[in-house]
Structure formats: C-alpha cells, structure tokens
Amino acid sequence: MLDATALADRTILVTGASSGLGRAAAVMLSRLGARIIAVGRNEARLIETAEQLAGTGHLVRPFDLSAIDEIPGWMKSLSAEHGPLRGVVHSAGRHLARPLQMVKPDAVQELMQINVTAALMLAKGLRQRNVFEAPASIVLLSSVMGQVGQAGVSVYSASKGAVDALTRSLALELAAIGIRVNSIAPGQVETEMAQQQRQTLTEEQFERIRALHPLGLGRPADVAHAVAFLIADTSRWITGSTLTVDGGYTAH
Amino acid sequence: MDVQAFLAELDELFELDPGTISPADSIPDIPGWSSLTFMGLIALVDEELGITLAPDTILGCATVGDLLREVGLTPAETNAQAA
Numbered sequence: 508m509l510d511a512t513a514l515a516d517r518t519i520l521v522t523g524a525s526s527g528l529g530r531a532a533a534v535m536l537s538r539l540g541a542r543i544i545a546v547g548r549n550e551a552r553l554i555e556t557a558e559q560l561a562g563t564g565h566l567v568r569p570f571d572l573s574a575i576d577e578i579p580g581w582m583k584s585l586s587a588e589h590g591p592l593r594g595v596v597h598s599a600g601r602h603l604a605r606p607l608q609m610v611k612p613d614a615v616q617e618l619m620q621i622n623v624t625a626a627l628m629l630a631k632g633l634r635q636r637n638v639f640e641a642p643a644s645i646v647l648l649s650s651v652m653g654q655v656g657q658a659g660v661s662v663y664s665a666s667k668g669a670v671d672a673l674t675r676s677l678a679l680e681l682a683a684i685g686i687r688v689n690s691i692a693p694g695q696v697e698t699e700m701a702q703q704q705r706q707t708l709t710e711e712q713f714e715r716i717r718a719l720h721p722l723g724l725g726r727p728a729d730v731a732h733a734v735a736f737l738i739a740d741t742s743r744w745i746t747g748s749t750l751t752v753d754g755g756y757t758a759h
Numbered sequence: 760m761d762v763q764a765f766l767a768e769l770d771e772l773f774e775l776d777p778g779t780i781s782p783a784d785s786i787p788d789i790p791g792w793s794s795l796t797f798m799g800l801i802a803l804v805d806e807e808l809g810i811t812l813a814p815d816t817i818l819g820c821a822t823v824g825d826l827l828r829e830v831g832l833t834p835a836e837t838n839a840q841a842a
Binding site: 608 | 799814
C-alpha cells in the first residue's frame with residue numbers, strides 16, 4: 508500500500524529533479540518517506556526542489572549527466588557516502604522539434620546522450636556491488652512519442668522508443684539481482700518544458716494537441732503518482748513494462 | 760548574421776536554390792510553407808539569432824522583409840556591415 512511509510516528509509520536518486528516531472532516525482536516520493544538525492548545541472552533550482560520535499564535528510568547533488576563516462580563512478584561515491592540506493596528515477600531529458608532538413612547530427616547525438624545513454628549508464632551504475640540494495644527499482648521517463656509518431660519530432664521519438672526497448676532488456680538482465688526496470692510514457696503534461704514548447708505553437712496548433720487528450724492535459728502529479736507506484740513495492744511483480752499515462756492520447 | 764546569410768538559411772529550410780527568397784516575397788506564398796517549415800523557422804531564428812519568435816509574430820508578417828525587421832535585420836544593416 509502506498510502510505511507515508513511506503514518508502515521509509517529508502518534512498519532514491521532522481522535526475523532532472525530541478526524542474527517539471529523530476530521535481531514532482533521527488534516531492535511525491537518524499538511524501539512516501541523516501542530520502543531523495545536530487546540531481547540536475549542547476550544547483551539553485553535543485554535547492555528550490557529540496558525546499559519542497561517532505562521529511563529530512565535529502566541531498567542536493569548537482570551533476571551534468573552528459574559526462575556519461577563518469578556516471579557509474581559518481582554513483583559509487585554517492586552510495587559510499589550516503590548508503591545504498593533503492594531506486595533511480597531518470598527524468599532528465601531533452602526535447603527537439605525540427606523539420607528533417609534542419610536536423611543536425613550533433614543535436615541528435617546530444618539528445619540521445621541524455622535521453623538514452625545516460626539512462627543506460629545510470630542502470631550500469633546502480634547494478635554495481637554496494638551501490639544498490641535489493642529490492643530496487645529503476646523508472647525511466649519515456650513519452651507517448653516512443654509509441655506513436657508526430658511530424659517534426661523524429662529524433663525525440665527515436666530516443667523514447669529506445670528508452671522503452673532499453674527498459675525491457677535491462678529488466679531481464681537485472682531481474683536476477685533484484686532490480687526492476689520500468690518506463691512511463693506520459694502524454695502532454697503542463698510543465699515548464701511544455702510551456703516553452705507552447706511558445707513555439709500557434710493557439711490553433713496547441714488546441715489541436717489538447718483535443719488529442721480525451722482527459723485533457725496532464726498535471727505533473729499525475730505522472731508522479733505513477734513513478735511512486737513503480738518505485739514502491741506496490742509494483743513488485745512488474746518489470747520491463749511501459750506504463751502509459753496520457754489522458755487517452757494513444758487510445759485513438 | 761546578416762540579411763544575406765539569413766536569406767540563405769531560409770532558402771535551405773524551404774529547399775530552394777540559393778538566392779531564391781528575397782525580402783519582397785510574401786511568406787505564405789513561399790513554396791513549401793507548412794506547419795513543419797513554420798516550426799523550422801522558429802527553430803532557425805532561435806538557433807541563429809537567439810530570438811524566441813512568437814508564432815503569432817510570424818503570422819503577422821506579410822513579407823520576408825517584415826520578418827527580417829522582426830528579428831532585427833534590415834538591408835540597411837547589411838550595407839553598414841559591408842562598408
């Protein structure tokens with residue numbers, strides 16, 4: 508059952524905790540008793556997140572995930588200092604909306620690095636001896652764009668499809684050592700990132716997106732509840748799955 | 760970025776021969792004008808000029824020249840840079 512002690516004494520690392528879904532997830536997990544290691548690039552914004560967390564003992568650890576080679580070693584030192592991790596939520600990610608003629612290889616690499624390679628390296632980091640304590644759970648933030656297409660977002664779509672595929676194979680590889688791996692595919696959620704995207708859309712284009720969500724646009728807490736479910740033992744028999752949280756977007 | 764360089768980027772976005780688009784052209788009549796190239800134009804202005812252009816601003820531009828003025832580029836500025 509998910510109550511205020513569901514995650515008591517469990518340390519959960521949350522990437523992208525400085526804003527949006529990562530921040531919402533960190534707040535939700537803290538309310539269930541988790542001790543949060545909030546990770547992001549912007550320390551000031553991570554501190555803002557920390558101020559919203561319930562309970563005590565949380566940590567703010569600025570880190571740039573584009574330094575992918577350093578991720579496993581960094582996780583080893585985190586756990587040596589603060590004890591083993593019981594979960595990782597990877598919410599850091601990039602979005603890219605470009606017609607194909609404007610897509611540049613460098614931008615593809617950069618996006619794939621954060622959305623996909625960093626996810627893989629976080630799993631690699633967690634599976635090390637003494638870094639995790641079983642049962643543990645990894646939740647990767649994917650997107651409905653990993654399941655359905657949209658013109659102009661091919662790079663982003665490809666990265667999220669890769670996240671879902673990664674989820675399945677990692678789940679099989681890590682099941683034996685007590686680490687579950689799942690992803691969440693949200694539809695359009697009203698976050699700061701979405702606000703920025705909205706500024707690049709006409710009112711008509713935005714209304715069309717809204718209309719494609721039968722239950723309306725999502726709130727960060729809608730996704731954070733799903734994260735909590737997948738991190739906690741409530742989902743102990745679920746691994747390798749992608750939980751769609753999209754207000755009906757992909758039901759069409 | 761000067762006017763000529765920006766126009767060259769527009770030619771590339773719309774996949775037209777270099778030198779095709781000129782300030783007098785009507786934006787909605789540019790061959791290939793679509794929601795995708797619209798998205799691309801916003802990205803182009805953001806990447807090359809560091810300006811976040813509101814979609815309604817673009818829709819309010821009748822000609823390429825109007826758009827150039829919105830992003831702070833005018834033919835006069837090109838001459839000044841060349842001089």
